[in-house]
Amino acid sequence: MSHLDKSLHAWGGPDFEAVLKAEVAQLGADQLPLQQGLSVSSYVADSPVTLVVHGATETDSSLHIRAGIFYQGIVAGCSCADDPTPTGENTEYCEVQIDIDKASAAASVTLLAD
Secondary structure (H helix, E strand, O other): OEEOHHHHHHOOOOOHHHHHHHHHHHOOHHHOOHHHHOOOOOEEOOOOOEEEEEEEEEOOOEEEEEEEEEEEEEOOOOOOOOOOOOOOEEEEEEEEEEEEEOOOOEEEEEEOOO
16 A cells, blocks of 8 residues: 555645645555556556646545546557567556545555546
């Protein structure tokens, strides 16, 4: 489970969105549901992600952030000389729900359905 301590501490301040974007960008693909969100690729590329915050709410125990993530995916081929698979990266996008526990800063990131 991820911890977004800096984002929790920045909540309510003018830097919250920037801090959240930086912390999420540092999470690895294994901590984000990017593989499940692929639409035109077969594997998540090892490249930076960009977070776009769509909205945030607060309850007594948690912060709930709805966001979009732009990232890169690749289509895996056999790397043969005559392989017709494009070798470049494809831009992917998915929407997620980020829930941060206010007591522990433990965060879960859930892929939202289209």
